[in-house]
Amino acid sequence: MATELKSGKVHVQATINGEIVDVLAEPRESLLEVLRDHLELTGAKEGCNNGNCGACNVIMDGRLVNSCCVLGVEAAGATIETIEGVASPAGLHPLQDAFLENAALQCGVCTPGFIVAAKALLDENPNPTEYDVRWWLAGNLCRCTGYDKIVRAVLDAAERVRAEA
Amino acid sequence: MRAIQYAAPTTVDDAVSILAEHGPRARMLAGGTDIIVQVREDARDADVLVDAKHIPELTSLTVDADGVTTLGAAVPCYELYNDAQFAAAYPAIVDAARIIGSTGIQGRASVGGNLCNSGPAGDTIPALIVHTAACNISGPGGARQVAVEDFCTAPGRNVLGNGELLVSLTLPAPSAGSGSHYLRFIPRNEMDIAVVGAGAFLQLDGDTISAARVALAAVAPTPLFVREAGDALVGAPADEASFAAAADLARSAASPIDDMRGTVAHRKQLSYVLTQRALRGAAARAQGGSPSNGH
Ligand SMILES: Cc1cc2nc3c(=O)[nH]c(=O)nc-3n(C[C@H](O)[C@H](O)[C@H](O)COP(=O)(O)OP(=O)(O)OC[C@H]3O[C@@H](n4cnc5c(N)ncnc54)[C@H](O)[C@@H]3O)c2cc1C
Ligand code: FES
Numbered sequence: 001m002a003t004e005l006k007s008g009k010v011h012v013q014a015t016i017n018g019e020i021v022d023v024l025a026e027p028r029e030s031l032l033e034v035l036r037d038h039l040e041l042t043g044a045k046e047g048c049n050n051g052n053c054g055a056c057n058v059i060m061d062g063r064l065v066n067s068c069c070v071l072g073v074e075a076a077g078a079t080i081e082t083i084e085g086v087a088s089p090a091g092l093h094p095l096q097d098a099f100l101e102n103a104a105l106q107c108g109v110c111t112p113g114f115i116v117a118a119k120a121l122l123d124e125n126p127n128p129t130e131y132d133v134r135w136w137l138a139g140n141l142c143r144c145t146g147y148d149k150i151v152r153a154v155l156d157a158a159e160r161v162r163a164e165a
Numbered sequence: 166m167r168a169i170q171y172a173a174p175t176t177v178d179d180a181v182s183i184l185a186e187h188g189p190r191a192r193m194l195a196g197g198t199d200i201i202v203q204v205r206e207d208a209r210d211a212d213v214l215v216d217a218k219h220i221p222e223l224t225s226l227t228v229d230a231d232g233v234t235t236l237g238a239a240v241p242c243y244e245l246y247n248d249a250q251f252a253a254a255y256p257a258i259v260d261a262a263r264i265i266g267s268t269g270i271q272g273r274a275s276v277g278g279n280l281c282n283s284g285p286a287g288d289t290i291p292a293l294i295v296h297t298a299a300c301n302i303s304g305p306g307g308a309r310q311v312a313v314e315d316f317c318t319a320p321g322r323n324v325l326g327n328g329e330l331l332v333s334l335t336l337p338a339p340s341a342g343s344g345s346h347y348l349r350f351i352p353r354n355e356m357d358i359a360v361v362g363a364g365a366f367l368q369l370d371g372d373t374i375s376a377a378r379v380a381l382a383a384v385a386p387t388p389l390f391v392r393e394a395g396d397a398l399v400g401a402p403a404d405e406a407s408f409a410a411a412a413d414l415a416r417s418a419a420s421p422i423d424d425m426r427g428t429v430a431h432r433k434q435l436s437y438v439l440t441q442r443a444l445r446g447a448a449a450r451a452q453g454g455s456p457s458n459g460h
């Protein structure tokens with residue numbers, strides 16, 4: 001049985017922030033474009049569109065990815081978490097509280113990427129060292145803060161996550 | 166991005182027939198961290214992307230009864246460093262997997278994609294070479310095996326012919342008393358392309374080296390296997406004098422260019438220093454320790 005070559009509008013079904021979502025995506029569209037332009041999930045940002053800045057970070061099947069370097073059609077059947085799914089009806093995620101209280105953002109463009117990336121870290125390791133945090137977040141660029149407050153906020157959030165557990 | 170077509174075959178044969186039918190306009194898509202960016206930026210003239218990740222042979226990592234590992238071409242870096250058995254058996258490959266791009270890049274980037282992109286600075290390629298990895302290739306004419314050191318032919322080019330794809334890499338069983346290390350020089354600590362990279366593998370018999378391999382990145386049009394450096398170490402003691410002599414051979418073998426990342430002289434000197442450090446790290450691991458320079 002020969003495999004079909006898909007072009008034009010392709011039906012993609014994925015689980016995004018816990019909901020099953022259907023969308024029509026062209027193969028040339030990135031997952032970032034599908035999220036932002038078709039699903040109105042504009043939390044993930046386009047910084048560089050080539051994998052270097054992390055502003056587009058989402059968690060796909062449990063793994064941190066740069067959604068500008070994923071095709072939307074590749075998301076068929078995948079489970080995706082975006083910044084929009086990080087807070088719960090009960091309130092902000094500890095990372096979001098910690099970012100606010102530690103003044104870890106200025107313009108905020110990089111913040112969704114940092115929070116999603118940091119969440120992927122804390123999901124895997126709720127007790128990271130400062131070195132772990134800096135290494136893990138090396139692919140997230142921030143033009144404003146100088147990074148230090150972001151690193152402090154992630155370490156603070158890790159403490160809160162451990163206290164809740 | 167210009168319009169493209171996408172296929173997600175579930176068998177190697179199906180992927181081969183799509184690649185063969187569309188010729189150079191079709192490219193495999195593993196993690197996409199090279200190819201998606203290259204197509205978007207018109208650096209690769211491809212308009213059919215063939216997803217590797219629905220083909221079981223390309224996504225599995227298996228170890229047979231003799232300890233021989235088969236690493237599917239599309240397995241991402243992230244899976245390798247989270248696999249304790251793989252990390253213990255092939256530390257240089259994991260050293261490289263940990264420094265490719267960022268955590269987000271490593272969530273998708275594969276070793277097979279790094280090899281097939283065939284960049285002179287591809288970090289996993291020297292690590293594969295020192296571990297004597299072999300490429301399992303399938304195509305319209307059947308299957309063949311090529312040593313990793315013979316795979317890349319020029320910047321961005323390799324031995325894959327029309328319709329051929331990389332299915333997996335075969336890695337020899339690890340043996341007691343062996344160790345390996347890969348490291349690179351970049352101007353910052355992460356997220357950059359190697360100015361020079363060096364990988365080394367050592368097999369020790371007591372304090373004597375019984376087998377050795379050295380390979381370099383970013384000092385030639387392709388990743389470079391420095392066979393003579395490894396050969397010179399065989400029978401020698403695992404000490405600084407031996408490592409310096411081998412590093413000298415690596416420096417002589419390097420034929421780098423001047424570019425924005427570094428000069429010829431700088432790269433020559435780095436070939437020496439990094440080979441020495443890779444050998445020290447490999448020896449430390451062979452003796453049950455770890456390299457002193459972290460990653
Ligand atoms: C921000 C950023 C940072 C990076 N940092 C580094 C770095 O530090 N070091 C480094 O070496 N690289 C780096 N890269 C490059 C890239 O991430 C790596 O080369 C990666 O390993 C490619 O793997 P992939 O699975 O994403 O490949 P893909 O992009 O899917 O494929 C790469 C190439 O190989 C071909 N291909 C893939 N699989 C097969 C197959 N099975 N058979 C035949 N052909 C195949 C594709 O057609 C394509 O031409 C970086 C890239 C980005 C965007
Ligand atoms: S927009 Fe994706 S990494 Fe910059």
Ligand code: FES
Pocket residue numbers: 104105106107108109110111141142143144145
């Ligand atoms: S807060 Fe402005 S880029 Fe980070």
